[in-house]
Amino acid sequence: MSSLPGPTRDHRHSLADDVVSALTAMFPDGAGLHEPEFGGNEWAYVKECIDTGWVSTAGEFVDQFEQTLCDLTGSPYAIATVNGTAALHICLILAGVRTGDEVIVPGLSFVATANAVSYCGAIPHFADIELETLGLDAGRLGRYLEEVSEWRQDHRVNKATGRPIRAVVCMHTFGHPTDLDSLMAVCAALDLPLIEDAAESLGSLYRGRHTGTFTPFGALSFNGNKIATTGGGGAVLAQDPDVAAAAKHLTTTAKVPHAFEFIHDQVGYNYRMPNLNAGLGCAQLERLSDFVSRKRRLADHYARTFENFSEVSVFTEPAFAQSNYWLNNLMLAHDETAARNTILKTLNENGIMARAAWTPINRLPMYANCPAMPLPVVDDVYARALALPSSPALVEGIVVRS
Ligand SMILES: *Cc1c(COP(=O)(O)O)cnc(C)c1O
Numbered sequence: 235m236s237s238l239p240g241p242t243r244d245h246r247h248s249l250a251d252d253v254v255s256a257l258t259a260m261f262p263d264g265a266g267l268h269e270p271e272f273g274g275n276e277w278a279y280v281k282e283c284i285d286t287g288w289v290s291t292a293g294e295f296v297d298q299f300e301q302t303l304c305d306l307t308g309s310p311y312a313i314a315t316v317n318g319t320a321a322l323h324i325c326l327i328l329a330g331v332r333t334g335d336e337v338i339v340p341g342l343s344f345v346a347t348a349n350a351v352s353y354c355g356a357i358p359h360f361a362d363i364e365l366e367t368l369g370l371d372a373g374r375l376g377r378y379l380e381e382v383s384e385w386r387q388d389h390r391v392n393k394a395t396g397r398p399i400r401a402v403v404c405m406h407t408f409g410h411p412t413d414l415d416s417l418m419a420v421c422a423a424l425d426l427p428l429i430e431d432a433a434e435s436l437g438s439l440y441r442g443r444h445t446g447t448f449t450p451f452g453a454l455s456f457n458g459n460k461i462a463t464t465g466g467g468g469a470v471l472a473q474d475p476d477v478a479a480a481a482k483h484l485t486t487t488a489k490v491p492h493a494f495e496f497i498h499d500q501v502g503y504n505y506r507m508p509n510l511n512a513g514l515g516c517a518q519l520e521r522l523s524d525f526v527s528r529k530r531r532l533a534d535h536y537a538r539t540f541e542n543f544s545e546v547s548v549f550t551e552p553a554f555a556q557s558n559y560w561l562n563n564l565m566l567a568h569d570e571t572a573a574r575n576t577i578l579k580t581l582n583e584n585g586i587m588a589r590a591a592w593t594p595i596n597r598l599p600m601y602a603n604c605p606a607m608p609l610p611v612v613d614d615v616y617a618r619a620l621a622l623p624s625s626p627a628l629v630e631g632i633v634v635r636s
Contacts, residue, residue, distance in 0.1 A: 249545050250576040253564070256539050257586055257622070260632055264585025265623035268459045268561065272514075274521050279513035291486070293509025295516050300469070302519045306437075307444040309452070309471040311478030314507035314515075315485055318433040318455025318468035322350035324481050324505065325451035325470060326401065329427040331356050335400035336392055336605065338379075338426075340370050341594045341612035343405045347431050348595045351403070359392070359399065360596045360606035367552050368615060369412025370404050376420035378607045383424075390426060395605060401427045406435035406445050408621070409461070409560030410551050414440050414448045429453070432471070436461050437526040437558035446471045456515055461529070461560050461626075462522050464515035467507050526558050528626035533559040535632055536622060540564065549619070562622045563591070569617040577620060591619040 283289050296314055303312035315321040331337055333355030339347050341360040348358040361378070364371035383390050383399050390399045402421050404412050414430075421428040432438075432446030433455035439445065446452030456467035470485075472478035483489075488502025507515075536548045545567045551557035566574060574590070581588040594612045595601050 249566075249570070250573050250580065252543065253546060253577050254580045254584070256543075257581060257588075258584050260535070260539060261586050261623065261628070263631070265587065265628055266625055267587040267589060267621065267623055269625040269627065270458055270463045271521075271525070271625070271627055272517075275517040276514050279517050280510060283510045283513045289510045290508050291504075291506040293512070295509045295512035296507055299464075299507070299512040299515045299519070302516060303454070303469055303471070306519060306522060307447055307471060309444070309447045309473065311472040311475065311481075313470040313472065313478060313481040313485060314512060315468040315470060315505045316507055317466045318453055318457060318460075319346040319350055319353075320485070320503065320505040321453035321455070321468035321470045322346065322403075322429070322431055322433070323353045324484055324503070325429045325453050326350055326354050326356070326403075327484065328477055328480055329401045329429055329451055331400045335398045336395065337400055338370075338375065338402040339595070340403075340405050340407075341596050341606065341609045342368070342407065342592060342615055343431065343595060344433070344592055345595055345598065346433070347403055347405055348601055352600075356400065357397065358595070358601060358604050360594075360601075360604060360609060360612075361402075362607055362609045363407070363611050363615065364413070365611060365615070367410060367412050367555075368407035368549070369410070370402070370417060371611065372413055372416035372420045374607070375402075375417075376423065379420075379424055379426075382607075385425070390424060392605065399426065401429055403429045403431050405431040405433075406438060408549070408563055409434045409438050409558040410549070411435060411438050411440035411445050411555040411557065413552070413554070414445075415554075418448065427451070430471075433457075433468070434460065434560045435558060437522055438560075439556040441554050442556075447473065450474055450477050456511075456518075461525050461558050462515065462518040464507065464511035464518070467511050467515060469507075525626045528629045529559045529624065530557075532624065532626070532629040532632075533557075533562055535629065536562050536564075560624065562624045564620045564622055565615075566618040566620070569614060571617055574618065574620060587623055589621040591616050591621065 430452040435445040452471035456464040485505035
């Protein structure tokens with residue numbers, strides 16, 4: 235343990251050593267970061283698609299997948315898409331985001347959150363997060379927007395750029411629900427629509443209700459590294475029948491139903507999830523609650539493994555949340571980039587896939603000149619967080635330390 239005072243270099247060295255030996259003891263044979271698991275009806279359903287010829291964007295698995303999503307999340311409507319980024323793109327369009335607008339986005343997220351804004355011709359405006367949830371800091375966001383924006387005629391304008399601020403996207407980081415009540419209150423006060431990027435939080439509840447269903451527009455992802463996968467896929471969760479109909483229309487090339495004519499009444503998108511992927515997804519969703527409970531047990535193992543460490547902690551769900559623990563994260567107590575890098579390098583050399591948090595999006599070259607509020611917590615979390623292996627299957631093979 236590294237609690238004794240000593241030269242800085244030795245201190246860092248021993249912290250890295252302690253963390254690495256705890257994890258190599260847990261996973262002597264190595265571990266992937268997040269691997270999909272296909273032990274149920276996956277093969278049978280995919281084979282059925284091929285046997286019946288229904289492999290593309292029409293077919294009963296797509297409808298069944300959407301219905302199952304509604305049952306699991308409590309959302310009245312779900313529209314399956316080719317991926318989560320496409321789902322987010324559709325949410326932004328339906329929230330009214332247009333070319334030249336600005337959209338508030340957390341500085342710490344997967345790059346797709348900002349990319350979907352760019353696909354609308356809009357500009358991401360980065361906001362800071364809070365340590366308790368790793369999601370947007372509602373209090374500071376509200377005060378910041380009061381200061382830098384004003385209401386002109388029928389929309390909110392960034393006083394510095396003159397551009398409309400059209401919407402806010404929140405994200406449930408690593409599967410942990412963000413503070414939705416506070417964010418919804420701030421967005422209501424500022425008259426801004428809130429969109430939930432729930433790509434990582436399938437199976438996560440905020441005050442007992444499923445994430446992605448609190449705002450008119452929620453986006454899910456079923457990419458290969460998410461808690462349940464369709465290979466590639468996503469879904470829009472909608473609460474209103476008109477929003478749901480518009481999402482379905484936009485994702486299916488805006489085709490107007492007709493017995494034999496091809497009529498499209500706007501520029502739509504070819505974003506509908508193929509039946510082949512939905513078949514895989516139906517089998518995965520049958521096992522979602524099992525994935526969640528094993529991932530929560532794995533999170534528990536991590537918490538116990540590191541409970542006596544004074545210099546690191548395992549990120550745990552906020553009190554109002556029940557998290558799917560999509561990606562477990564170890565937080566160093568101090569900003570010690572050297573220790574973080576040593577731990578990551580050594581773990582990967584030992585076949586244990588661990589990763590840094592995403593590089594803050596505002597530091598990426600294509601987003602470096604976008605507007606941003608001060609982002610001290612984004613910078614702090616990026617410097618201190620390490621993502622740990624989180625596949626549900628890992629919980630079975632864990633070597634429990636005495
Ligand atoms: C995975 C992810 C997405 C995008 O989903 P894809 O299905 O990969 O397009 C968007 N936002 C966040 C936060 C994600 O983690």
